[in-house]
Amino acid sequence: MSLRVDMRHSFGAFAVDVAFDATDGITALFGRSGAGKTTVINAVAGLFKPDAGRVSFGSETLFDHDAGIFVPPNRRRLGYVFQDARLFPHLSVLNNLMFGNRYTAPGAAGPTLDEVVDLLGLSALLERAPATLSGGEKQRVALGRALLSHPRMLLMDEPLANLDGPRKQAILPYLERLRDGPLRLPILYVSHAVDEVTRLADRLVLLHNGQVSAQGPLYEVMSDPSAVPLLGVREAGAVIDARVTSHAADGLSTLAISAGQLELPGVQAAVGARVRIRILAQDVILSRIRPEALSSVNILPVTIEKVHPGDGPGAAIALRAGDDRILARVTARAVAELGLVEGVACFAILKATTVAPGSIGR
Amino acid sequence: MTMDAAAWDALRLSLWVACWATVLAVPAALWIAWVLARKEFWGKSVLNALVHLPLVLPPIVTGYLLLLAFGRNAPLGRVLDTLGLGLAFHWSGAVLAAIIMGFPLMVRAMRLAIEAVDPRLEEAAATLGTPRMAIFARVTLPLITPGILAGAVMGFAKAMGEFGATITFVANIPGQTQTLPSAIWTALQIPNGEAQAITMVLLASFVALGAVALSEVLARRVARRIAGT
Numbered sequence: 001m002s003l004r005v006d007m008r009h010s011f012g013a014f015a016v017d018v019a020f021d022a023t024d025g026i027t028a029l030f031g032r033s034g035a036g037k038t039t040v041i042n043a044v045a046g047l048f049k050p051d052a053g054r055v056s057f058g059s060e061t062l063f064d065h066d067a068g069i070f071v072p073p074n075r076r077r078l079g080y081v082f083q084d085a086r087l088f089p090h091l092s093v094l095n096n097l098m099f100g101n102r103y104t105a106p107g108a109a110g111p112t113l114d115e116v117v118d119l120l121g122l123s124a125l126l127e128r129a130p131a132t133l134s135g136g137e138k139q140r141v142a143l144g145r146a147l148l149s150h151p152r153m154l155l156m157d158e159p160l161a162n163l164d165g166p167r168k169q170a171i172l173p174y175l176e177r178l179r180d181g182p183l184r185l186p187i188l189y190v191s192h193a194v195d196e197v198t199r200l201a202d203r204l205v206l207l208h209n210g211q212v213s214a215q216g217p218l219y220e221v222m223s224d225p226s227a228v229p230l231l232g233v234r235e236a237g238a239v240i241d242a243r244v245t246s247h248a249a250d251g252l253s254t255l256a257i258s259a260g261q262l263e264l265p266g267v268q269a270a271v272g273a274r275v276r277i278r279i280l281a282q283d284v285i286l287s288r289i290r291p292e293a294l295s296s297v298n299i300l301p302v303t304i305e306k307v308h309p310g311d312g313p314g315a316a317i318a319l320r321a322g323d324d325r326i327l328a329r330v331t332a333r334a335v336a337e338l339g340l341v342e343g344v345a346c347f348a349i350l351k352a353t354t355v356a357p358g359s360i361g362r
Numbered sequence: 363m364t365m366d367a368a369a370w371d372a373l374r375l376s377l378w379v380a381c382w383a384t385v386l387a388v389p390a391a392l393w394i395a396w397v398l399a400r401k402e403f404w405g406k407s408v409l410n411a412l413v414h415l416p417l418v419l420p421p422i423v424t425g426y427l428l429l430l431a432f433g434r435n436a437p438l439g440r441v442l443d444t445l446g447l448g449l450a451f452h453w454s455g456a457v458l459a460a461i462i463m464g465f466p467l468m469v470r471a472m473r474l475a476i477e478a479v480d481p482r483l484e485e486a487a488a489t490l491g492t493p494r495m496a497i498f499a500r501v502t503l504p505l506i507t508p509g510i511l512a513g514a515v516m517g518f519a520k521a522m523g524e525f526g527a528t529i530t531f532v533a534n535i536p537g538q539t540q541t542l543p544s545a546i547w548t549a550l551q552i553p554n555g556e557a558q559a560i561t562m563v564l565l566a567s568f569v570a571l572g573a574v575a576l577s578e579v580l581a582r583r584v585a586r587r588i589a590g591t
Binding site: 045046047072073074075076077078079080082084086088089090099100103104105145146149155 | 480482483485486487488489490491492493494496497500501504505
């Protein structure tokens with residue numbers, strides 16, 4: 001089942017004009033605030049009628065301007081977790097959870113109350129009033145409430161944006177369980193936080209000024225040098241898969257990647273587990289010769305695939321490392337002086353701390 | 363201090379009229395309050411002014427206008443009369459006068475409550491598959507119920523106290539259209555009638571104060587409920 005969106009809508013001078021697909025797994029709709037993310041997700045939910053275009057889910061048309069079709073939100077069966085939770089203040093947590101359960105479609109598959117309470121750790125909260133819950137608890141209840149309406153897909157609009165770091169870290173595993181667990185619900189996840197997106201998403205749709213500027217599998221978009229300015233030069237960086245091969249007594253772990261191996265600290269996953277690691281472009285150093293006697297032991301032989309000059313003094317370089325692609329951000333001067341052009345073989349030096357701790361443990 | 367039968371009759375009639383006026387006016391006031399709070403349409407300010415007119419018009423003018431519309435010589439009044447539904451000089455006319463005079467107060471209280479409801483909660487309910495009428499019944503209505511009750515209490519108190527429009531429209535016939543305020547006015551016209559009037563004055567004040575206090579409590583509850591504590 002996949003969601004297809006092709007819509008146009010304008011508010012005064014600002015126009016949103018997007019077309020993308022969201023298939024199984026988590027599709028992240030990423031963009032800075034004001035990029036039009038909430039407009040798009042609200043149009044998918046049916047909270048307003050776009051000026052033009054089409055929205056469909058599987059074979060069902062939810063909106064078609066030309067054909068005059070508009071399915072109201074209560075018949076779309078798309079669960080929606082709002083940034084501000086929007087729990088009903090006059091109902092207990094239990095009654096909030098069960099609110100939509102009576103309107104589930106006959107034959108719609110979905111979890112039971114017990115399963116949701118178990119998945120989201122809500123058993124101690126059931127009798128509480130929403131006003132007495134913390135931000136993280138509210139979001140878990142809002143997520144449970146959406147799941148119990150047995151939707152075909154889940155829409156999430158910055159569900160973690162109002163939470164501080166530790167609370168965010170506490171709720172991420174629930175989202176991962178949703179992605180990897182038996183529910184296997186497709187999710188459209190709106191976010192402006194690169195760390196959330198790299199940890200959760202399978203596909204990425206980059207929105208910029210109301211337009212889709214890049215879309216595709218997360219690994220591809222994150223390693224596309226032309227996406228660097230859109231992600232922000234400090235946040236841009238490839239995401240690659242790795243497998244934990246051993247843990248050493250000094251706290252470093254060895255991970256195998258297609259181009260060799262990396263030694264990283266703070267890896268929580270067990271030996272044999274697959275983890276997703278993120279290598280920030282600004283933390284990759286390039287050398288034409290194999291460096292010796294360096295404090296970093298993470299040196300990978302790479303080939304330059306593409307050089308993307310930036311607007312300023314920097315340039316983004318895509319590097320082929322085994323089957324993976326990683327990104328490096330260097331100065332334009334270095335590109336000229338070292339002769340960094342397509343096809344040149346060189347060495348990438350990564351600091352062991354380049355992997356965001358939050359992105360380990362998948 | 364004893365109250366004679368006329369005073370009892372007046373109190374009973376006032377309560378009867380006020381109950382009918384409240385029951386009939388609440389659904390209409392809720393609908394108008396909803397329209398004013400949530401809808402945009404041509405003529406909205408005219409409707410708003412019309413609803414509030416009885417608040418600023420001298421009550422005797424309102425009563426006279428009712429007489430012009432529903433009096434026995436008015437076309438509409440004649441039709442109702444032949445159907446046995448004549449309003450002028452009948453207690454049901456007092457109900458109509460009380461509804462019109464209390465309507466602005468009811469609409470105001472209910473409109474404030476409706477405007478305080480976050481429409482995004484209704485959106486959330488819709489995304490959970492809730493049909494439109496069920497959203498009103500399960501989200502909006504519970505949140506505005508204290509506001510509706512507060513409006514109803516204000517309307518009831520206004521109906522208990524309405525005098526000018528009532529006496530103009532349905533006169534002051536003991537046992538038929540003599541409400542508590544009309545009875546007080548009558549007592550004050552008689553020499554040495556103060557003793558009888560004072561009892562009814564206390565009674566009327568007690569009912570009015572009780573109603574205002576109740577509406578205060580309910581108004582506070584609506585605020586708390588919407589804040590969610």
